[in-house]
Amino acid sequence: MPRLLLFDIDGTLIDSNGAGGAAILDAAEEHFGIQRDALPPLQLAGATDPAIAMDIFQLVEREHTPQEITAFLDRYLANLQRRLQADNFSGYTLPGVMALLEALRTESSAHLGLLTGNVRRGAVIKLSRHGIYEHFIDGGFGSDHHDRNQLGPVALQRMQDATGTRFDLADVIVIGDTPKDIRCAEAFGAKCLAVATGQYSADELRALNPWRTVESFADLNATVELLLRD
Ligand SMILES: [Mg+2]
Secondary structure: OOEEEEEOOEOOOEEOOOHHHHHHHHHHHHHHOOOHHHOOOOOOOOOOHHHHHHHHHHHOOOOOOHHHHHHHHHHHHHHHHHHHHOOOOOOEEOOOHHHHHHHHHOOOOEEEEEEOOOOHHHHHHHHHHOOOHHHOOOEEOOOOOOOHHHHHHHHHHHHHHHHOOOOOHHHEEEEEOOHHHHHHHHHOOOEEEEEOOOOOOHHHHHOOOOOEEEOOOOOHHHHHHHHHHO
8 A cells, every 4th residue: 555654854854953943043033133042942843934933923022914924934044044054054864864765765655745844945945955855755834834733634635646646544654753743643634653853752752642653763674664564
């Protein structure tokens, strides 16, 4: 049976080592003329980019139109591009990710997409920087909706259109590192493989009853078995 594998990005495929969050704060400084230290710590894990932007507008007590959110995110993307191209960029792909993507490339039953809170352009910037963008056909993005729970059906439809394949929900697996990924999978009836390479431990994730939980993708054979044959 064809399997649809929908990957989250941050904490699942890559760790930008703070560059993504820093680019958000760059945008806040430019857009509002404030100092980054004036903001409380932001809850970034699993949040969509537009939801993060809306939170910041609320924190600085500013109304926002969709156009202002877009303008804010344009500043974020410019800073993200700059930080990821900088000589001192220290982001990395998470353990086992490169080998996993290479292995899945040879599996005809595996169709790889994205299900991420990143806006599409941000996803392209991040994955291209690590040389893994071409593994993914299409997906659902933060630019499609600020509520992550709305993104599953978008990703599913796009992947069906792009591959000409109809996926049974029992064969759709959302792969992510936060409680929000688990809820996002539940919201459209997909399975969730939770991976503890982000801010949450395997025990914390397991407590939320995802389909499966792993520490990382370091064990290639076990991961491929889970994703394609479990
Ligand atoms: Mg994540």
